[in-house]
Amino acid sequence: MTEKYILKKDHLQPFLRKLKKSHQLVAPVQNRHGDTLFTEIDNLDKVHIDLDNQPQNSLKRFFFPQQEVLFTYHNPARDSYYFETVADESAPTLYFGVRPCDMSALLYMDVVFLKNARDPNYLHKRQNNILVGLNCNEPFANCFCNATRNGPFIDFGFDLQLTDLGDRFLVEYDRSRGQEIISSWRQFFAEAAESDVKAQYQAFLEARGKFRLQVHLDQAVKKLAEDEVPESVWEELSMRCQDCGGCAYICPTCTCFTIRDQPISDSDGERVRAWDACTFSGFTLMAGDHNPVDRQMRGIEKRFRHKLQFDVKKDNRPSCVGCGRCVNICFGGTDIVRFINMTCCGNI
Amino acid sequence: MHDILTTCVYCGCGCGVYLHEQRGRVVGSSPSRNHPVSRNNLCVKGWHLHEFIHHPSRLKEPLMRKNGRLTPVSWDEAMSYAARELGRVAGESNGSAVGLLSSAKCTNEENYLLQKLARAALHTNNIDHCARL
């Protein structure tokens, strides 16, 4: 993990072209409407890979799709069922330009989908990929990964990790597959000089000072652990929540899902896993119309407790990665930063 | 998976929404970040916009009432019968006994065509939609 290399920016496109021969390429692409999304790239020459703006989506949907068929069921003679599992058919994929927040989110999802029951589709996608990360020299407007302590630079989880040094990238590897890629495509990589390593260190120092939001996440974690969050905070936030589910859907670590059986015809159907949100009242609805959670008073509570209290207790780190995607998108202004500020600073 | 920007079909806000297409199916919906209305979020209806598109109860073939029951028929049979009946009633009444309801769910182009059909082909101004409901 001490070996560092240099990839010239001019050589990035040729390098990606080589890897694209064996892998589906996914990278942040700015489309003709001006939005930047992680997108499957068909033709490298026809897209604008955008490393200047934060992709509006994370990698979540590639590993944990918005809706996914788990198996189909059939009852042709109307007397007995049989099932067919739907195996994941996704091609080996290279994810390029993954920021530290999204990389950390993927490592978090590994815990959810692989730690106990190993989810076969997730596992297939996860074994089948190359992750090429990019450290953040310039945090984006709503970022606070310094507070969640998984950015702006990261040193694990990736296959290759790039740091922008102007006309060149400093390249590190973590997993052995990263090392293999470098040795297979040695022509693109030069050994890094000591000055390059120093430049990377300098970039890291500068990036840490460029965050625009000040988020006292540690304080909020402490207050939650000590059960010192005033009731009024939950009420105010829950009343603000407009029940869109957007915070959960856009969040790279929110992994709530629902399972449902969808008929296709009279004799066939499919079992589908689809995104869900803990803020929806149907998420906790029990038989007989009983709902243990009063959405209007406590609807948003689970979300913040899970991220900043339960996961801290369980795994000793919050499951918010500070990507800031939920900031400024909430219909009622109820994002995690507002919660933290309300809890710690007593105001909004 | 391909993301195609379109306009949400629920309320009058008109959010810019990406539909995710995979192997001929719409498998997801997500907002556009820079769209002036959606600004990177949708309401719960928008986030689940893709769910009704492939619902098994979608109508997939023309139906015609035969012996009191709606029965699958060919497009040609359905259309020639429909044109004959609409044409007959319009002809007999000089347009006054035909009425058309257009849809706030259809595109501008389709609404334009339907009122043109009413006025130019069926000779009637009996056309309206549910603007008031």
Next chain:
Amino acid sequence: MAGLATTFGSGAMTNSINEIENAQVILVIGSNTSEAHPQVARRMFTAMDRGARLIVIDPRRTLLARRADIHLAIRPGTDIPLLNAMMRVILDENLADDLFIEMRTENFYGLRDMLFRLDLEEAAGICGVDLARIRAAAQLYGRAQKAVICYCLGITQHVCGTSNVQSIANLAMMTGNVEKEDTGVDPLRGQNNVQGACDMGALPNVFPSYQQVDNDDYREKFERAWNVSLPPKPGLTLMQMTHGGKDGQLKAMFIMGENPVLSDPVISKVEETLDNLEFLLVADIFLTETARRAHVVLPAASFAEKTGTFTNSERRVQMVRQVIPPLGQSRTDADIIMDLSARLGYVMDYESPAEIMEEIAMLAPIYGGMHHDRLENSWGLQWPCWDREHDGTPFLHKYYFTRGRGRFVPAVHEPPAELPDDDYPFLLITGRIYHQYHTGTMSRHSPLLSREAGEALLQLHPEDGRRLGLRSGDMVRMRSRRGEVQVKAQLTETVKTGEVYTTFHFSEMPINLLTISAKDHFSQCPEYKVCAVHLEKV
């Protein structure tokens, strides 16, 4: 929309949605914005976080009302006395914008004379709201430099809907709160393309761009363009068509993507009308309650299967893009219409929706600059957009009203057509809920939305519930002079005592069996917001 057309000259939102977040005071009347127009509510909440004040006028204590600085829980159907009282207060306290009134409007004296005759205590009594609170709301609105009024069907679905709208316009003009950025009067349109359907002339009295069919110049223009002679007499409105009964004028109908059996008032009358037609043709994506009654049902393509444009509430014309081909044998409505027209002997031949839009641009002046190639490479354009060089119009009535001067049209209180009495002691309000949409043709086929809100609920006050021996979850038999339904009760303080609220999304509980066919005299909008019902436990 007739109301705004007479006062301003144009019946559409005067602002863009984003302007709302810059307003200082937001007055919401007859709109449950956070459920029916979430993106508009989002701007309101942003504005409030920036210090704006919110006034909500709504009989119900909606989520939005709970966050308001002032919530005036008026009796349903008393908007005019309330607005008049606010205007009188503004007049008395010298908050009127005299310069604006002088420069931009006409008939202010007509309004002023009416207001001077108004008895404030009496008006407050009619509304059932404390006069001091009306005064506070008037002062808040009247003192704002930038104030926005948002209204929706809670204003228009009354017998006096047009006068309600005119009163709102009076209030805005009197205080100079139109014609500027971040200020205005914004009718929120209920459906995704209801604005566009109106713009396109899917109305009995106008061609595209609101050119009257009984105006010889306009008609000749369209006769030349379409190369056919056109009928000069305005046609029947929706309710005239669907409420003809068995003696109705219509013998055949073509219904494209609408479900009047669920959406129109007095369902039994609609069913009788449709069942007595010689021929009913329906094109839809699902077999709706209306389609079940048809002689021929055509499978239509959904919005994901076609290209075209929608026009949103802020007059923004934007692209709808095809994502997948039409499912099964379904066809786009455009293809269906062109096929039908050719078989009727009038050939319409367009190779693409873009070509249709070219024809629209030539004939509809407000769409003069709308072309698919321009819309493709932008976030859409807001009409009026006169030609290719024009960038569209984010807010209307800059420098002058569309009709020249804004006209004050004074209005007096007109009570709802049917109010509670001893036999039918409860007042029923109908509307929408967040998770469902219109007659549920699309939203009820979405599993998650149906999980969140899968059945109709009747909101009633806990006190009324106690009196009737009802608890949440109990079934209620609800009866009006026109029909009866059974619905599950939900006890909540969202509604006042004596008032109940439910929705029209669910075919199992077709609430429009109960609603009244009374309608606004000008706009023909049915009075969905008020009728009298009787409740009993099942």
